Amino acid sequence: MLSGNTAIAQITMTKSDDAHLIETLVHSETLADGSFLKARRDTVRLPDGRNAEREYIVHPGAVVIIPMLDDGRVVLERQFRYPVDRVMLEFPAGKLDPGEDPLACAIRELQEETGYVAGQWAYAGAMHLAIAYSTEIIHIFFARNLQAGAARLDSDEFLEVRTENIAHLTQVCRDGGVTDAKTLTCMLWLQNVVSGAWSLDWQNPDQRPAA
Amino acid sequence: MLSGNTAIAQITMTKSDDAHLIETLVHSETLADGSFLKARRDTVRLPDGRNAEREYIVHPGAVVIIPMLDDGRVVLERQFRYPVDRVMLEFPAGKLDPGEDPLACAIRELQEETGYVAGQWAYAGAMHLAIAYSTEIIHIFFARNLQAGAARLDSDEFLEVRTENIAHLTQVCRDGGVTDAKTLTCMLWLQNVVSGAWSLDWQNPDQRPAA
Numbered sequence: 001m002l003s004g005n006t007a008i009a010q011i012t013m014t015k016s017d018d019a020h021l022i023e024t025l026v027h028s029e030t031l032a033d034g035s036f037l038k039a040r041r042d043t044v045r046l047p048d049g050r051n052a053e054r055e056y057i058v059h060p061g062a063v064v065i066i067p068m069l070d071d072g073r074v075v076l077e078r079q080f081r082y083p084v085d086r087v088m089l090e091f092p093a094g095k096l097d098p099g100e101d102p103l104a105c106a107i108r109e110l111q112e113e114t115g116y117v118a119g120q121w122a123y124a125g126a127m128h129l130a131i132a133y134s135t136e137i138i139h140i141f142f143a144r145n146l147q148a149g150a151a152r153l154d155s156d157e158f159l160e161v162r163t164e165n166i167a168h169l170t171q172v173c174r175d176g177g178v179t180d181a182k183t184l185t186c187m188l189w190l191q192n193v194v195s196g197a198w199s200l201d202w203q204n205p206d207q208r209p210a211a
Numbered sequence: 212m213l214s215g216n217t218a219i220a221q222i223t224m225t226k227s228d229d230a231h232l233i234e235t236l237v238h239s240e241t242l243a244d245g246s247f248l249k250a251r252r253d254t255v256r257l258p259d260g261r262n263a264e265r266e267y268i269v270h271p272g273a274v275v276i277i278p279m280l281d282d283g284r285v286v287l288e289r290q291f292r293y294p295v296d297r298v299m300l301e302f303p304a305g306k307l308d309p310g311e312d313p314l315a316c317a318i319r320e321l322q323e324e325t326g327y328v329a330g331q332w333a334y335a336g337a338m339h340l341a342i343a344y345s346t347e348i349i350h351i352f353f354a355r356n357l358q359a360g361a362a363r364l365d366s367d368e369f370l371e372v373r374t375e376n377i378a379h380l381t382q383v384c385r386d387g388g389v390t391d392a393k394t395l396t397c398m399l400w401l402q403n404v405v406s407g408a409w410s411l412d413w414q415n416p417d418q419r420p421a422a
Contacts, residue, residue, distance in 0.1 A: 021291040032243035037266040055248040056294035080232040081342040083267035127392040130341045131292040181338040185395040
């Protein structure tokens, strides 16, 4: 599923001559062991040989889904996000369970949170959410041929499902009505897919070979 | 500076009838008090009256800059990001000092990290980076009329300054060569500004009224 990313290894990934940039682990200790947040404090060796500390969240990874309705609208959620103290408009997303395949997670989260089941899926790419202090990677999926159904929210989840016209949603992003970075990153994908600039490889999940 | 966001308050912001979504603070305690990461564990009252825990990073806020050269290229950085264990291609960014004005921070960070000084600045908007577990907001600025100079990196900063053609950079984003969510969000802004779909209010910082 990630094979589409190999072509760019020479751009993002660490190169053989990047020793002047790379930090290496010296020592690692637990900084926080919450029920949700796990944080570590690592001592690292800097490129110049000195030591420094790096504190970061250890995250299991996540998925976000861009669900496209047949009439051109997309499906989003309104959800109160406690850390930023406001109701946010965002694409459906969720954390990977241990060992879970990202597509399986996307299928599960879309149905649990919105009730929709998609006939076709496409893997778009990945984003790293907070590179200064989190290991989190979010896999971006598109979903289409959607059929509505009943959501099955976790007992502590409270959200509203919304559908939005893409042109209007783009204006909302410009005007500050969407400030969630994962959703804004999805909008970059959505805009380029809708314009035809970026193509997707749509798959029926039942026919998809195992990752 | 943030006045452009008021028009969308009815979309993102909490509405008077959002009581079925909102969580309220019951009790707060320190989860981690690192030298960089500060985390809290709050007990909150859910919309249905039960309690739950929310663990999150307390972040001072940050800026990211999209520096546009006169020849149409943009300025980025290659920097090793320890939590994701790779060299990342990203727009210049940095944390707000206590009480610092976001534009002052953007001017400072651009010069410190890349050496460039901009003749004109435009505030684009904001993103919330990791809404599930961080208070972080990143203010997005465009900079132009750039003049090159010498960078002044912190003693533990090691990075390379890069310039990229926007069309090529867009392909790199599609192909996975940029996975940093703040940079991908900036690409949504850059693409729409370059196309003329979204406009900016350019200002000379010396003439800008105090925020």
